[in-house]
Every structure is written in C-alpha cells, then in structure tokens.
Amino acid sequence: MQESATxxxxxxxxEAKHPGELRANRALKMPDFRLEExxxxxxxxxxxxxxxxxxxxxxxxERAKALHEALGEITAELVKRGVNEINGVPLIxxxxxxxxxxxxxxxxxxxxxxxxxxxxxxxxxxxxxxxxAPGYRIGEEERDGLVVNRFRNEPGAKYKNLGWHTDxxxxxxxxxxxxxxxxxxxxITDSPMAVGGLRVLPCTHNQCIPSMLFHKTHFLDMNPxxxxxxxxxxxxxxxxxxxxxxxxxxxxxxxxxASERCVMYLPLMTGPVVKKHEGSRTPFYFHLKKLVGx
Numbered sequence: 001m002q003e004s005a006t007x008x009x010x011x012x013x014x015e016a017k018h019p020g021e022l023r024a025n026r027a028l029k030m031p032d033f034r035l036e037e038x039x040x041x042x043x044x045x046x047x048x049x050x051x052x053x054x055x056x057x058x059x060x061x062e063r064a065k066a067l068h069e070a071l072g073e074i075t076a077e078l079v080k081r082g083v084n085e086i087n088g089v090p091l092i093x094x095x096x097x098x099x100x101x102x103x104x105x106x107x108x109x110x111x112x113x114x115x116x117x118x119x120x121x122x123x124x125x126x127x128x129x130x131x132x133a134p135g136y137r138i139g140e141e142e143r144d145g146l147v148v149n150r151f152r153n154e155p156g157a158k159y160k161n162l163g164w165h166t167d168x169x170x171x172x173x174x175x176x177x178x179x180x181x182x183x184x185x186x187x188i189t190d191s192p193m194a195v196g197g198l199r200v201l202p203c204t205h206n207q208c209i210p211s212m213l214f215h216k217t218h219f220l221d222m223n224p225x226x227x228x229x230x231x232x233x234x235x236x237x238x239x240x241x242x243x244x245x246x247x248x249x250x251x252x253x254x255x256x257x258a259s260e261r262c263v264m265y266l267p268l269m270t271g272p273v274v275k276k277h278e279g280s281r282t283p284f285y286f287h288l289k290k291l292v293g294x
C-alpha cells in the first residue's frame with residue numbers, strides 16, 4: 001500500500017527544530033510509488049502537479065550492484081586508454097585521496113559496457129515515453145547518450161555537487177527552443193540526504209520562460225533554498241523530474257567513499273536523429289561549464 005504523505009505533509013513533518021535552522025534541510029516524504037507495467041492516473045497526477053516522481057525498487061539492489069561494478073570496469077578501461085572525451089563530450093575526472101583516478105561524469109555509458117545496454121532495454125521505458133514523453137526516443141548515440149554521474153566529496157573531486165539549473169539552458173546552447181525534457185534518473189547507490197543528492201523546487205516546471213532561465217544563476221548558485229526539498233533514494237530506485245524544474249545536486253556531508261553517490265540518466269531525444277561520433281565537436285555548453293569548474 002502507498003503512503004498517504006503529501007508535499008504539504010512533508011513541510012509540516014520537517015519543520016526546523018531550531019529557529020536558525022534552514023528550512024532547506026528537509027527530506028521530502030512522498031507516496032511509495034511502484035512502476036510495474038503501466039503508469040497509473042495517480043502517478044501522472046503527482047508528476048504533473050509537482051514536476052517529479054520517485055518509483056521505489058524499479059530494479060533490485062543486485063542489479064544496481066552489478067551496474068556499479070560495470071562502472072568500475074568502464075573507469076579502469078578509460079583510464080588505461082587515457083581517454084578525455086567520448087564523441088566530443090568531455091569526461092569529468094577526479095582523484096581519490098590515495099591518488100586513484102575516476103570520472104565524475106561518463107557519457108555514452110551504454111556504448112562502453114553490456115550491463116548498461118541491458119538497462120536501456122527495460123520495456124517500462126517504452127511506457128514512460130508513451131505517457132510522459134510522446135514523440136521521444138532513447139537516443140543511445142545522440143547528444144550525451146546514457147550519462148553516469150559519480151559525485152564524491154574530497155579534494156581531488158571536480159564533481160562534488162551541482163548548482164541550481166534548469167535544462168532549458170542546455171536547449172538554447174544546442175540551438176533548440178526550450179521544451180519539456182524528462183530527467184529519468186536511476187540510483188546506482190543509496191542517496192540519503194547525508195550524501196547530498198537531488199534537491200528540487202516543486203512546481204517550478206510551470207514557470208514562464210524568463211523565470212526558467214533567470215530566476216537563479218545557472219550552476220553558480222549553490223545556496224540552499226528555503227522552499228527546496230531533498231528527494232532521497234535507495235539503490236534501485238528510479239526518479240523522473242521535468243527538466244524545466246529548478247533543481248540542484250547538494251554537497252555530501254561525508255568524505256571520500258562515504259560521500260559517493262552514483263546516478264545515471266536516460267538519454268531521451270526528439271526531433272531529427274543526430275548521432276555523435278569520434279569526430280563530433282564539443283558543444284559550447286561544456287566550455288561554459290568549465291568556467292565553473294566542471
């Protein structure tokens with residue numbers, strides 16, 4: 001049975017214990033949704049109202065563990081070959097305290113390992129596209145492909161957190177009109193509030209375009225917002241949020257391995273098929289991100 005907690009209920013249940021405590025330090029309580037074969041009217045209503053939804057145990061923890069191991073294999077191979085970018089999309093490198101290298105962001109992961117290719121073949125993604133993103137497709141070889149993010153809090157990490165942004169800015173740099181874009185994220189590792197993770201401003205997917213672009217300074221603004229909520233997940237959970245929603249990735253409270261959070265995003269595309277290849281140019285969008293250290 002699904003929990004009856006709502007957004008308003010979360011606000012009351014997570015009030016600051018002390019007057020000076022930030023209201024932003026709140027984990028969002030939401031229904032314990034599950035995605036079997038079909039999205040339900042309840043799923044759709046929650047998503048359209050708040051701009052995001054979480055599905056518990058989309059895959060068993062064993063599958064999440066296998067994906068984490070596959071990520072390690074990809075990393076070792078890319079480091080061995082000295083790869084800095086894939087199909088024109090830069091890798092974001094990092095180093096653990098012991099000097100071991102890793103990547104904070106790996107694009108086109110499904111082109112690097114069978115375990116990630118298998119993930120993309122889940123038939124429930126067809127249902128998500130049919131209901132929430134008609135006309136879209138899984139662009140395995142387009143834009144950035146299947147992206148795996150690995151956030152860690154340590155001196156050698158470049159990808160510790162991610163400032164406030166909407167994905168509409170990305171559309172503009174790809175010379176496209178801002179539109180609804182689904183971020184379908186799968187948690188490879190547990191993501192309690194202590195390891196940072198997704199923060200959202202509910203309902204902002206319905207804002208006007210100027211607010212969508214300029215309400216906050218994209219990527220540079222890392223400050224907690226009193227109206228934000230943390231979306232906590234466990235390994236195997238799936239989240240979907242509208243890219244027009246203001247969202248950020250918070251910094252973990254821990255350090256090193258205790259701070260690691262791995263999540264990957266489904267490559268949903270629409271319009272003409274433009275496949276990337278080894279000779280593809282790096283979009284200006286990524287040069288802009290370098291200015292803020294990514």
